[in-house]
Amino acid sequence: MIADDEMGEAPGSTVRRLSELPGDPAPMLATGLAPWDYVVGGGFVQPSSILLLGGRGIGKSTYALSLACELARVAGRPALYGSAEMPAQHMRAYAARLGLSPAATDRIWIQESHEAADLLADIERTRPVAVVWDSIQRYQWHGAIGELELREVVRRAIAIGQRLGVVSLLLSQVTKDGAFLGPSGIAHDCDVVLRLAKMLDGALVIFCDDKNRFAPTPRSAVVRPAPETSA
Numbered sequence: 001m002i003a004d005d006e007m008g009e010a011p012g013s014t015v016r017r018l019s020e021l022p023g024d025p026a027p028m029l030a031t032g033l034a035p036w037d038y039v040v041g042g043g044f045v046q047p048s049s050i051l052l053l054g055g056r057g058i059g060k061s062t063y064a065l066s067l068a069c070e071l072a073r074v075a076g077r078p079a080l081y082g083s084a085e086m087p088a089q090h091m092r093a094y095a096a097r098l099g100l101s102p103a104a105t106d107r108i109w110i111q112e113s114h115e116a117a118d119l120l121a122d123i124e125r126t127r128p129v130a131v132v133w134d135s136i137q138r139y140q141w142h143g144a145i146g147e148l149e150l151r152e153v154v155r156r157a158i159a160i161g162q163r164l165g166v167v168s169l170l171l172s173q174v175t176k177d178g179a180f181l182g183p184s185g186i187a188h189d190c191d192v193v194l195r196l197a198k199m200l201d202g203a204l205v206i207f208c209d210d211k212n213r214f215a216p217t218p219r220s221a222v223v224r225p226a227p228e229t230s231a
Helices: 034-040 060-075 090-097 102-106 114-125 146-165 184-191
Strands: 047-053 081-082 109-111 130-134 166-170 192-198 204-208 219-223
Touching: 034 130, 034 184, 034 192, 034 204, 034 219, 047 060, 047 109, 047 146, 060 081, 060 090, 060 130, 060 166, 081 090, 081 102, 081 114, 090 102, 102 109, 109 114, 114 146, 130 184, 146 166, 184 204, 192 219
Parallel strands: 047 166, 047 192, 081 109, 081 130, 130 166
Antiparallel strands: 192 204, 204 219
16 A cells, blocks of 8 residues: 555656645626526536537527627626627627617627637637537538538537636537437537427427536526527
């Protein structure tokens, strides 16, 4: 058996004692949007990557815009919305439908390139509190789209978010069965996986079925009334 005083760190070692690691929880931002805050565990952790799944027209873009605005307000820093799914002018229309104030929209930066490298560069420039990738399947990597490129886009999005302390909202298209559209390993790489579903009365349900590194699962919450839907 090796005594404690014999367990010195070797030169160049990257190991650390568990007892010596910081015990404070990661910074968390509560948006005030109660259903969303509850499902993710009380607020959005900085940094974290949230994969948001939902069918076309369910409201992913609209809700992501609301979340970005609230995160920017609480943090006092801008949020960056990557709109590869639709023209930036459409996002302005969504902001008007949500009744967002000029002060709220002034905190949101819109970027509409389909090339992931462009959005990554703008993240470096603006240092936002949150980034929306809408949607991740629409982003190209060096002009190409495919499973390998999608893996690289997600890997880069998560990495830059971790390095800069960003809340990364990765909006995802789904299959006809409601499953993630892409390699299954991508969902495993994210910190939180949320799924949106509509009730018969039009209200939205947010499900966190089994993947949340910051809170117990499963969790779910109902949003009433649902805003006008988007992509």
